[in-house]
Amino acid sequence: MSRIGKQTLLLERSPVILGSASSVGSLEASGPLAGTFDHVSDDAYYGQRTWEKAESAMQAQAFSLACTKCGVLPGNLDMVFAGDLLNQCTATALMLRETGIPFFGLYGACSTMAESIALAAMCINAGYANRAAAVTSSHFCTAERQFRMPLEYGGQRGPSSQWTATAAGAMLMGSEGDGARVTHVTPGKILDTGMTDSMNMGAAMAYAAFDTLHAHFRDLDVGAEHYDLIVTGDLAFVGHSLVLELFRRELNVELTNYNDCGLMLYSRDQHDINAGGSGCGCSAAVLCGYIMRELNSGRLKRVLFAGTGALMSAVSSGQGESIPGICHAVAIERS
Amino acid sequence: MSRIGKQTLLLERSPVILGSASSVGSLEASGPLAGTFDHVSDDAYYGQRTWEKAESAMQAQAFSLACTKCGVLPGNLDMVFAGDLLNQCTATALMLRETGIPFFGLYGACSTMAESIALAAMCINAGYANRAAAVTSSHFCTAERQFRMPLEYGGQRGPSSQWTATAAGAMLMGSEGDGARVTHVTPGKILDTGMTDSMNMGAAMAYAAFDTLHAHFRDLDVGAEHYDLIVTGDLAFVGHSLVLELFRRELNVELTNYNDCGLMLYSRDQHDINAGGSGCGCSAAVLCGYIMRELNSGRLKRVLFAGTGALMSAVSSGQGESIPGICHAVAIERS
Numbered sequence: 081m082s083r084i085g086k087q088t089l090l091l092e093r094s095p096v097i098l099g100s101a102s103s104v105g106s107l108e109a110s111g112p113l114a115g116t117f118d119h120v121s122d123d124a125y126y127g128q129r130t131w132e133k134a135e136s137a138m139q140a141q142a143f144s145l146a147c148t149k150c151g152v153l154p155g156n157l158d159m160v161f162a163g164d165l166l167n168q169c170t171a172t173a174l175m176l177r178e179t180g181i182p183f184f185g186l187y188g189a190c191s192t193m194a195e196s197i198a199l200a201a202m203c204i205n206a207g208y209a210n211r212a213a214a215v216t217s218s219h220f221c222t223a224e225r226q227f228r229m230p231l232e233y234g235g236q237r238g239p240s241s242q243w244t245a246t247a248a249g250a251m252l253m254g255s256e257g258d259g260a261r262v263t264h265v266t267p268g269k270i271l272d273t274g275m276t277d278s279m280n281m282g283a284a285m286a287y288a289a290f291d292t293l294h295a296h297f298r299d300l301d302v303g304a305e306h307y308d309l310i311v312t313g314d315l316a317f318v319g320h321s322l323v324l325e326l327f328r329r330e331l332n333v334e335l336t337n338y339n340d341c342g343l344m345l346y347s348r349d350q351h352d353i354n355a356g357g358s359g360c361g362c363s364a365a366v367l368c369g370y371i372m373r374e375l376n377s378g379r380l381k382r383v384l385f386a387g388t389g390a391l392m393s394a395v396s397s398g399q400g401e402s403i404p405g406i407c408h409a410v411a412i413e414r415s
Numbered sequence: 416m417s418r419i420g421k422q423t424l425l426l427e428r429s430p431v432i433l434g435s436a437s438s439v440g441s442l443e444a445s446g447p448l449a450g451t452f453d454h455v456s457d458d459a460y461y462g463q464r465t466w467e468k469a470e471s472a473m474q475a476q477a478f479s480l481a482c483t484k485c486g487v488l489p490g491n492l493d494m495v496f497a498g499d500l501l502n503q504c505t506a507t508a509l510m511l512r513e514t515g516i517p518f519f520g521l522y523g524a525c526s527t528m529a530e531s532i533a534l535a536a537m538c539i540n541a542g543y544a545n546r547a548a549a550v551t552s553s554h555f556c557t558a559e560r561q562f563r564m565p566l567e568y569g570g571q572r573g574p575s576s577q578w579t580a581t582a583a584g585a586m587l588m589g590s591e592g593d594g595a596r597v598t599h600v601t602p603g604k605i606l607d608t609g610m611t612d613s614m615n616m617g618a619a620m621a622y623a624a625f626d627t628l629h630a631h632f633r634d635l636d637v638g639a640e641h642y643d644l645i646v647t648g649d650l651a652f653v654g655h656s657l658v659l660e661l662f663r664r665e666l667n668v669e670l671t672n673y674n675d676c677g678l679m680l681y682s683r684d685q686h687d688i689n690a691g692g693s694g695c696g697c698s699a700a701v702l703c704g705y706i707m708r709e710l711n712s713g714r715l716k717r718v719l720f721a722g723t724g725a726l727m728s729a730v731s732s733g734q735g736e737s738i739p740g741i742c743h744a745v746a747i748e749r750s
Contacts, residue, residue, distance in 0.1 A: 082542045083493070087517060089543050130734050158418070159602060166728065167502040169522045170736070173605060173726035177739040182422060182602035184530060185726070185741075187504045187522040195519060199534070206541035207417045208424050226730075267494060267517035270508060391508035391520070393501065395561075399465050401505070404512040406520075 082205070085299025087266055087292075094261035095204035097375075097412065098152065098211070098252040100368035101145035103138050105220070105246030108357075108365065111346045116369040118145045124221060124246060131221040135164065135171040138361075139217035139248040142368070143175065146213070146250035154179045157252070158209035161196040163187050164217050165244075165360060167226060171217055181213075190285075190314050191268070192216045193249060193364040194387025194408040200253050201262035201410070210255050217248035218359025227278075227394050240280040242316045242358035245345055249364025251372075260375040264411040266296040270391065272404040278397045281390040282319025282342070282355055288405035289315060289388050290326040296384065296409050304335050310384045311371065312407070313363020314342030316356025319388070341366035363387050375414050383412045417540075420634025422601055422627075429596035430539035432710075432747065433487065433546070433587040435703035436480035438473050440555070440581030443692075443700065446681045451704040453480045459556060459581060470499065470506040470554035473696075474583040477703070478510065478550050481585035489514045492587070493544035496531040498522050499552045500579075500695055502561060506552055516548075525620075525649050526603070527551045528584060528699040529722025529743040535588050536597035536745070545590050552583035553694025562613075562729050575615040577651045578688035580680055584699025586707075595710040599746035601631040605726065607739040613732045616725040617654025617677075617690055623740035624650060624723050625661040631719065631744050639670050645719045646706065647742070648698020649677030651691025654723070676701035698722055710749050718747045 084090045103119040119141050126137040139162075147154050160179075163186035164171040176183055188195040196214030203209045221231060223244035229235040253262065271291055275284040289312050297304060304310060304327070315323060320340040327333045341363040342356035367385055374380040386409040392401065419425045438454040454476050461472040474497075482489050495514075498521035499506040511518055523530040531549030538544045556566060558579035564570040588597065606626055610619040624647050632639060639645060639662070650658060655675040662668045676698040677691035702720055709715040721744040727736065 083544075132730055132734060163522060165503075167730060168500075168524065168726065168728035170726065170728045170731040173739045173741075174731065174736060177605045177607040180604050182604055183741065184534065184602060185522045185724075187498060187520045189503065189520075199519065202538065202541065202543060206537065206543075208537060208541075209418075267519060269515050269517055270512045272512040389520075391503065391505065393503035393505045395467055395502060396505040396509065399467060401509060404508045406508075406518065 087295045088299035089265045091201055091205040091263055093205045094263050095201040095253045095255060096257040097260045098254045098257055099146055099150035100251040100372045101142050101149055102249045102365040102369040103141040104365050108245055108247050108345055111351060113345060113370045116373055117365060131219055132166060135217050135219035135222050136174045139171055139215060140175045142248040143215050143250040146252050150252045152211060152252060154181055157181050157211050157213050159203055159212040160215060161186055161199045162215040163192045165223055189389030189391050190358055190360045191387035191389030191406055191408050192360040193367060194385055194410050197251060197262065197410050198265040198267060198408050202265060204253055204255050211252060213250060213252050215250040216360040216364045218244050218361035220244045220246045223359055237354050238279040239354055240318045241354045242281060242342060242356055243353035244359035245357045245362035247361030247365035249368035251368055260412050260414040262410055263413045266292055266409040268292040268407040270404045270406050272402050274402045276402050278392060280318060281358060282315045283322060284390050284403035285315055285388040285405035286319040286322035289323050289386055289407040292407040292409050293386060304333060304337060307337060307382045307384045308380045310338045312340045312386045312388050314358040315340045315388055316342035316358060318355050375412060381414050385410045385412060422630045423634035424600045426536055426540040426598055428540045429598050430536040430588045430590060431592040432595045433589045433592055434481055434485035435586040435707045436477050436484055437584045437700040437704040438476040439700050443580055443582050443680055446686060448680060448705045451708055452700060466554055466556040467501060470552050470557050471509040474506055474550060474552035475510045477583040478585040481587050485587045487546060487587060489516060492516050492546050492548050494538055494547040495550060496521055496535045497550040498527045500558055524724030524726050525693055525695045526722035526724030526741055526743050527695040528702060529720055529745050532586060532597065532745050533600040533602060533743050537600060539588055539590050546587060548585060548587050550585040551695040551699045553579050553696035555579045555581045558694055572689050573614040574689055575653045576689045577616060577677060577691055577693035579694035580692045580697035582696030582700035584703035586703055595747050595749040597745055598748045601627055601744040603627040603742040605739045605741050607737050609737045611737050613727060615653060616693060617650045618657060619725050619738035620650055620723040620740035621654040621657035624658050624721055624742040627742040627744050628721060639668060639672065642672060642717045642719045643715045645673045647675045647721045647723050648701065649693040650675045650723055651677035651693060653690050710747060716749050720745045720747060
């Protein structure tokens with residue numbers, strides 16, 4: 081039995097991360113993580129005619145680079161787990177239609193990278209796949225017009241609103257090899273605290289993040305200091321502050337090793353991004369870029385990557401529904 | 416190792432189907448499968464104020480009935496795999512927000528029920544879950560206004576167009592118990608034959624269905640006659656005919672035990688549904704209703720359930736993209 085505690089899975093065979101790659105836009109590449117991405121496009125259209133095709137091209141770029149870095153042909157992958165924020169996840173479907181890889185489509189909003197890694201690692205651990213990939217993307221221009229307003233409208237953004245990253249990340253995992261390994265998965269529950277402000281998704285997701293992180297520590301019977309880095313993606317300033325506050329108030333724990341991909345990708349002083357980054361490409365690119373480099377260099381040994389998603393749509397928000405939040409956590413360790 | 420052949424997984428522990436339930440609208444309940452559903456609502460609004468909330472209520476109804484029939488409290492499920500056709504799958508997220516069950520959100524268009532069952536059964540087989548659920552839904556009124564036109568517009572429908580079923584299905588699986596069992600999973604690849612007509616999704620998905628079915632038979636080294644029933648969902652008249660034709664032309668095989676949920680749910684003489692049914696609730700309700708009854712009664716022993724999805728959106732179609740198709744197959748057997 082691979083379950084430990086109530087909610088966490090122990091992956092006894094610890095699937096290895098064969099490699100990863102990221103592709104981002106010029107804004108993302110000009111921030112604190114400059115130099116950690118594999119590909120940067122100065123053209124928001126990625127050479128395509130529409131932003132949706134651009135997002136698909138960006139995701140293809142990250143996926144192709146990850147395969148190349150690992151020396152694995154896409155056709156030699158047994159499965160790919162992927163998704164994005166577009167209606168019906170078309171950036172992913174169009175990207176993968178040439179590859180001929182068995183595909184499980186996921187929708188976890190900004191938690192999609194963690195969900196994809198979780199399921200890919202679970203399938204490798206169970207012997208269902210020798211090699212599998214997790215891929216996701218988001219694009220500022222597709223997300224704005226789909227979830228909010230056409231860009232030309234120039235809508236105002238509140239101080240708690242987040243900036244959807246133009247970014248994609250791809251990670252290849254395998255049953256054999258050297259490198260950082262996925263050791264545990266804590267799948268998250270949907271939690272809805274009644275928040276209805278779609279300009280404050282960080283607050284809507286914070287409790288789900290706290291719940292999953294708390295469940296993970298409880299199931300492993302470890303404290304937060306077990307990890308060198310606990311990183312959510314993407315709660316940004318408001319949600320990150322709330323998670324710190326929840327740990328302090330509910331558990332009397334001061335998190336000192338906790339960061340958020342939405343805070344790491346941009347500089348709030350330098351970039352006009354309000355509370356920070358969001359979009360499933362944000363946490364994917366920060367993980368596949370900066371965090372994997374730190375793990376591979378040995379500067380980080382144990383990372384808990386906790387993807388957070390706001391499971392709302394423009395229609396559900398318009399109909400007055402509150403925002404369900406979710407958070408999936410994946411432990412990545414290097415010996 | 417649980418892989419057999421190139422693409423199929425053998426689930427050695429054969430997770431058992433503990434029970435299933437379906438909820439449908441009055442049109443669906445008036446067809447050839449009348450009397451096989453667990454719940455019928457004469458009110459397309461399911462007592463809610465919007466169609467989106469109605470779809471969520473319908474899905475909740477199916478899920479709740481399935482739990483009741485199995486004598487399992489939702490909180491005693493280890494995982495749920497679910498999704499729907501709404502943008503950002505909100506029918507599912509809103510339905511599950513009260514349950515506190517670890518949740519993996521999926522998007523596979525009309526293949527979502529097969530995808531959900533596949534992953535739930537794979538997780539039980541691997542020991543990640545003792546009990547897991549697969550749930551999905553679709554609603555004619557939410558789908559029409561989201562993918563096509565507002566209902567009030569009264570848009571014309573071509574002869575190859577399909578009717579999105581107002582239907583939901585839920586299946587509970589477990590590691591122990593009596594009943595039909597999930598024995599094999601063949602995850603599908605995306606195949607795109609260049610079809611751009613969103614009024615002909617059956618044709619767009621037919622090749623993916625043929626490809627997955629062919630892979631399944633090849634991997635198991637069996638002929639189609641190995642199964643009492645091979646059932647796709649949902650190709651309807653055009654896609655079903657094309658699959659028959661592809662087997663005839665490519666493999667010289669005459670399928671005599673092949674049907675499609677989109678053909679089974681409605682009567683094309685009695686109902687004005689053009690080529691037949693679609694929507695992920697269609698195959699879910701036909702499987703969780705009629706097919707499971709036939710399996711439980713022993714009239715069917717071996718069923719290959721092959722969910723088919725058209726991975727397009729209104730935006731991708733509007734931008735001239737062709738329609739990527741996918742098909743996931745799940746073998747269900749009863750001794």
